[in-house]
Amino acid sequence: xxxxxxxxxxxxxxxxxxLVALMGAVLGLAGRxxxxxxxxxxxxxFAAGLALPILGALDAPEPTEDRENAYYDDPTRLGIxxxxxxxxxxxxxGVWVAALLAWPELTFVDSPWASFGRLRPAHTTGxxxxxxxxxxxxxxxxxxxxxxxxxxxxxxxPWFVLLGYNLFCLLAVTGYFMGITQSKEYAEPEWYxxxxxxxxxxxxxxxxxxxxxxxxxxxxxxxxxYYMAFILVVAVLHIINNLAVPVSFGQVKAYSAxxxxxxxxxxxxxxxxxxxxxxxxxxxxxxxxxxPKRAERPIFSYRMSIVSFWGITFMYLWAGSxxxxxxxxxxxxxxxxxxxxxxxxxxxxxxxxxxxxTLNGAWRKVRDDATLRFMMIAAVFYGLxxxxxxxMAIRAVNSLSHYTDWTIGHVHAGxxxxxxxxxxxxIYYLVPVMWGRERMYSSALVEVHFWLALLGTLVYVFAMWxxxxxxxxxxxxxxxxxxxxxxxxxxxxxxxPYYIARALGGLMFLMGALVxxxxxxxxxxxxxxxxxxxxxxADPNADRSLVAGE
Amino acid sequence: MMVxxxxxxxxxAKSWGLFYMLAMAVGVVIYAYWPxxxxxxxxxxxxxxxxxxxxxx
Ligand code: HEM
Ligand code: HEM
Numbered sequence: 001x002x003x004x005x006x007x008x009x010x011x012x013x014x015x016x017x018x019l020v021a022l023m024g025a026v027l028g029l030a031g032r033x034x035x036x037x038x039x040x041x042x043x044x045x046f047a048a049g050l051a052l053p054i055l056g057a058l059d060a061p062e063p064t065e066d067r068e069n070a071y072y073d074d075p076t077r078l079g080i081x082x083x084x085x086x087x088x089x090x091x092x093x094g095v096w097v098a099a100l101l102a103w104p105e106l107t108f109v110d111s112p113w114a115s116f117g118r119l120r121p122a123h124t125t126g127x128x129x130x131x132x133x134x135x136x137x138x139x140x141x142x143x144x145x146x147x148x149x150x151x152x153x154x155x156x157x158p159w160f161v162l163l164g165y166n167l168f169c170l171l172a173v174t175g176y177f178m179g180i181t182q183s184k185e186y187a188e189p190e191w192y193x194x195x196x197x198x199x200x201x202x203x204x205x206x207x208x209x210x211x212x213x214x215x216x217x218x219x220x221x222x223x224x225x226y227y228m229a230f231i232l233v234v235a236v237l238h239i240i241n242n243l244a245v246p247v248s249f250g251q252v253k254a255y256s257a258x259x260x261x262x263x264x265x266x267x268x269x270x271x272x273x274x275x276x277x278x279x280x281x282x283x284x285x286x287x288x289x290x291x292p293k294r295a296e297r298p299i300f301s302y303r304m305s306i307v308s309f310w311g312i313t314f315m316y317l318w319a320g321s322x323x324x325x326x327x328x329x330x331x332x333x334x335x336x337x338x339x340x341x342x343x344x345x346x347x348x349x350x351x352x353x354x355x356x357x358t359l360n361g362a363w364r365k366v367r368d369d370a371t372l373r374f375m376m377i378a379a380v381f382y383g384l385x386x387x388x389x390x391x392m393a394i395r396a397v398n399s400l401s402h403y404t405d406w407t408i409g410h411v412h413a414g415x416x417x418x419x420x421x422x423x424x425x426x427i428y429y430l431v432p433v434m435w436g437r438e439r440m441y442s443s444a445l446v447e448v449h450f451w452l453a454l455l456g457t458l459v460y461v462f463a464m465w466x467x468x469x470x471x472x473x474x475x476x477x478x479x480x481x482x483x484x485x486x487x488x489x490x491x492x493x494x495x496x497p498y499y500i501a502r503a504l505g506g507l508m509f510l511m512g513a514l515v516x517x518x519x520x521x522x523x524x525x526x527x528x529x530x531x532x533x534x535x536x537x538a539d540p541n542a543d544r545s546l547v548a549g550e
Numbered sequence: 551m552m553v554x555x556x557x558x559x560x561x562x563a564k565s566w567g568l569f570y571m572l573a574m575a576v577g578v579v580i581y582a583y584w585p586x587x588x589x590x591x592x593x594x595x596x597x598x599x600x601x602x603x604x605x606x607x
Contacts, residue, residue, distance in 0.1 A: 071605060147598060149606040216606035219594045289598060298595035303582040306591075310578040314571065332564075 001074045002057045004067070009155050010054050016160065017054075020167075021047035027192060030250035035178050039171055039192070039252070046167050067155075071145045075158040077434050079138025080427055082166060083131055084517050087420075090126025091510040097123050098506045102499035113177040121176045121188050127415065128186065128278065130169045135423045136282040137162055137204070140227045142430065143289045144208060147224060148215030157207050164200035168193055180252050184267050186274050187241050191254040194242040201235045222305045226285030229313050233277040241270035261328045269320035276316035279414065283422050284312075284351055287382075290426040291355055291375045295365060300357035304350050311347025315340050322393035325402065334395065341393030345386060352383030370443065370450040374425030377454060381417025385410060400476070405495070406468025409461050416457040416509060424453065424516060431520050441522035445515050452512030459505030467498035 002010065021044045028040020097119050099106050107114050145152055152158055171193040175181065181188040189197075208228055212220060244254035258266050292299045299305055321329060321337030356379050359366055366376050388410050392401045401407060428446055432439050440446055474494065477485040552558060581587070 068607070069604065145605070146602045149602070151605045217597065219590065219597070221594060221598060292595070293598060296599060298592075298599060302591040302595035303588075306582040307578055310574070314574065 001078070002054055003060060004063050004074065005155055006062050007058065010058055013054055013156055013159070014051055014058075016156070017047045017051045021051075031252070032250075034251045035175075035180055036192070036250060036252045038178065039175065039180075042170065042174060043167065046170065050163065068151055070151070071142075072152040072155075072158065073142065073145075073434055075152075075162050076138045076142045076430070079134050079141070079162055080430060080434065080520075082162070083134035083138060083423070083427070084513070084520060086126055086130025086134060086169070087513050088510070088517060090123055090128075090131050091506070091513055093119055093123035093126050095503060095506045095510050098499065098503040102496065102503050112179065118176050118179065121181065121185075122173050124186065125169065125172050125176070125188065127420075128274075129172065130166075132279065132283075132419055132423065133165060133169070134162075135427065136227075136230065136278075136286070137165060139286050139290070139426055139430065140208075140231075140282070142434075143221075143223050143227065143285065144211055147217065147221035147289070148211055149217045150211060150214045153207055153210035153214060157203055161200055161204045161207060164196070164203070168197045168200060171196070175252075182242075182244065182254065182256070184241065184256075184270070186271055187238070187267070190252045191242070191244050191246045192252075194238070194244075198235070198239060201231065201238065205231050205235065221289070222299075222302065222309060223285040223289040225309050226281045226288065229309070230277050230282035230285065233273060233281070233313070233317075237270045237273050237277070241266055264324055264327065265321065265329060265333070268323035269317075272320035272323060273316060275414070276312070276319070279419050280316075281312065283378075283419055286426050287351075287355055287375065287378065287422050290422075290429050291372075291379070292358060294369070294372045294375060294425070294429050295359055295362050297358055297362055300354050300360070304354050308347040308350040308354070311350070312344070315344050315347065319344060319393065322398065325395050325398045338393050338395055342390050345390040348386035348390075349383055352379050352386070355379035355382075370446040371425050371428040371440075373450055374421050374428065374453075377450075378418050378421035378425060381413055381421065381457070385414035385418055388413065400472040401468065404468040404471040404475075405464045405498070406472065409464030409468055412457070412464065413461045416453070416460060420509075421453065421457075424449065424513075427516075427520070431523055435524050437523055437526065441519050441526060445519040449512040449515045449519070452508045452515065456505045456507070456509030456512060459508065460502050461505075463498040463501040463505060467495050467502075470494055 005013070024040045024043025024047060026040070028037050028044065031037045031040060096106075097116065100116050100119070112118065141152060141158060168189070172189040175189060175193070180190055182190050187194075205228075208224075208231060212224070243257035245257070246252075246254040256263055288299060288305060318340040319337050321333045322341045323337075325334050325338075327334075356376070359372075359376055362372075366372050391397055392406070392410060401410075428440060431437075471491050471494070474486040474491040475484075479485050582591070
C-alpha cells in the first residue's frame with residue numbers, strides 16, 4: 001500500500017501523523033491526572049504504529065505506473081477487512097450482552113469494565129460505527145469511483161478518513177470500558193473524540209465533492225445521492241447534538257449545551273436521524289448499486305428511486321419526536337413526529353419495492369446465488385422494519401411498545417435483517433472484485449453464512465416480538481380493584497426463555513460472520529499473486545453470478 | 551418587525567411548513583416523471599452495468 005505513494009506523499013503522511021501524535025501528547029499531558037491521559041497515550045501509540053512502516057519504506061522505490069489510469073482501491077480493501085474485524089468484535093459483544101440478560105452472573109470478571117452498562121455501548125458502537133461505518137466508507141469509495149468513472153481525489157485523504165475514523169471508534173470503545181461517556185445514546189464519546197470526528201468527516205465530504213467534480217460521467221448515479229445525504233446529514237447531526245463545554249481541557253467530562261426537554265429533543269432528533277441517515281440512507285446507497293450490479297439488471301424504476309430519495313431525506317428529519325411520546329415534549333410536536341413517521345412508509349416501501357421488483361424475473365439467480373439472496377432478504381427486512389417503525393410511531397401503539405423488548409426486536413429486524421444483510425451481500429460481491437479473484441473461495445460457505453444469518457435473525461426477532469408484547473401487556477394488566485396484576489419481577493421471569501432464545505439466535509449470527517471471515521481470508525490468500533500486479537480492478541464481469549448447478 | 555420567538559416560529563412551521571413540503575413533493579415528482587427525462591434516467595440506470603475496470607480519461 002505504501003509502495004503506491006510517492007516519496008513526497010510518504011513524507012506528508014509522516015507530517016500528518018506527527019501532528020496527530022502531538023495532539024495526543026498535548027491531550028495526554030493536560031489530562032495526566034484524568035482518564036484523558038490514557039486516551040492521549042492511545043492517540044500517540046496509534047499514530048506511532050502507523051508511522052513505523054512508513055518510516056521503514058521512506059526510500060523504497062516510487063510507483064512507476066500512471067496512477068490516474070487505475071481506480072484507487074487500497075482504502076476500500078482495508079475498509080472491508082476493518083469492517084469484518086469490527087463485526088466480529090461488535091457481534092461478540094452483542095452475544096455477551098444478550099447472555100448477561102439471560103444469566104446475569106456471566107460477567108466472569110468482577111470488575112467495572114465488564115459490567116452491562118459498559119459492554120452495551122461497546123456493542124452498539126462496535127456494530128453501528130465499527131462494522132457499519134467502515135463498510136459504508138469502503139463501499140462509498142468503490143461506488144463513487146465506478147459511477148463517476150474517475151479515480152478518487154487525493155492519495156492521502158482517503159487514508160486519513162478511513163484510519164482517522166477508526167481512531168474515533170477506538171477512542172469511543174476504549175472509553176466505555178474506562179467509564180467515559182456523555183450518556184447520549186449512539187453519541188456517547190466525549191468532546192475531544194467528537195471534535196476529531198468532525199475533522200475526519202469534513203475530509204470525507206471533501207473527497208466526495210472533489211471526486212464528483214472530476215467525474216467523467218455527467219449524470220450522478222442515485223447511489224451517490226444517498227451516500228452524500230448520509231455524509232452531510234450525519235455531520236450536521238453530530239455537530240449539533242454534541243455541542244458541549246468541557247470542564248477543562250484536561251478532563252474528559254463536558255456539559256451539554258442543552259438541558260431538560262430541549263436536550264431530550266435534540267438527542268432524539270439526532271438518534272432517529274442516525275438511524276435514518278447512518279443505518280438507512282448510507283445502506284440504501286449500497287443497495288442501489290450492488291443489488292442491480294449483482295443481479296445484472298438495472299434498477300426497476302430509476303425515477304422512483306429519485307422520488308424516494310427526496311421523500312426519505314426530507315421526511316425523516318421531522319420524525320425524531322416519536323421517541324418521546326408521553327413525555328414533557330409538547331403534544332403537537334409528538335403528533336408531528338408521529339405523522340411524518342407514518343408518511344415515511346411511502347418512500348421506504350418505494351425503495352424496498354424497487355429492489356424486489358428489480359429481482360422480479362431473476363428469481364433463478366436469487367435461488368442459486370447466496371450473495372444476491374443476502375441483498376434480497378435485506379430488502380425484505382427493510383420493508384418489514386420500516387412498516388413496523390411507522391406502526392410503532394403511532395402514539396397509542398407506542399404506549400404498548402415503548403420500554404419493552406418490542407423496540408429491541410424492531411431495532412434488530414433493521415440492524416440484522418437490513419443493515420448487516422445488505423453489508424454482507426455487498427462484501428461478498430466486492431471481495432473477489434477487489435482482490436482479483438473469479439469468485440469467493442467457497443460458495444458453499446457463503447451459503448452457510450446466509451442460512452446462519454437468516455436463522456439467527458429470525459430467532460432473535462421473533463423472540464423479542466413475543467417477549468416485548470408479553471412484557472407490555474403484563475405491565476398494563478389491572479385486576480378488579482384497579483391495582484397491577486403483575487409485579488415487575490413477574491414480567492422478568494416471563495422474559496427469561498426469550499432471552500435465552502435471543503442469545504442463541506445472536507450466537508448463530510456471530511458464527512455466520514466468523515464463517516464469512518474465514519471465507520474472505522481464503523479468497524484473499526488464494527489471490528495474493530495477482531494483486532501484486534498493481535491496483536487495477538479486476539474485470540467485474542469475471543465474477544458473474546453463479547450459474548445454476550454450479 | 552417580526553420577532554423570532556417560540557410563538558412565531560411555531561406559527562410559521564404550522565402554516566408554511568405544510569405548503570413548502572407539498573410544493574417540494576410535487577416538484578420532485580414532476581421532475582422525476584417528466585417525459586423528456588425518461589431516456590436520461592433509463593440510461594443512468596443501465597450505465598452502472600457497463601464494464602468499469604478503468605477510469606475514463
Ligand atoms: C450477534 C448479534 C447481536 C446480538 C446478540 C445483539 C444483542 C443486543 C442486546 C442484548 C442489546 C441490548 C438490549 C437491551 O438492553 O435490552 C442490543 C442492543 C442494540 N443492538 Fe444489538 N445485537 C446483535 C447485533 C446487532 C447489530 C448487527 C446491530 C446494528 C447494526 C445492533 C444494534 C443494536 C442497537 C442499536 C441496540 C440498542 C437498542 C436500543 O437501545 O433500543 N445489534 N443488542
Ligand atoms: C419508516 C421507518 C422507521 C420508523 C418510522 C421507525 C420508528 C421507530 C420507533 C417508533 C421506535 C421506538 C421509539 C421508542 O418507543 O422509544 C424506533 C426505535 C428504533 N429504531 Fe426505528 N423506525 C424506522 C426504521 C428503522 C430502521 C430501518 C432501523 C435500523 C436499521 C431502525 C432502528 C431503530 C433503532 C436503533 C431504535 C431504538 C432507538 C433507541 O431507543 O435506542 N428503525 N423506531
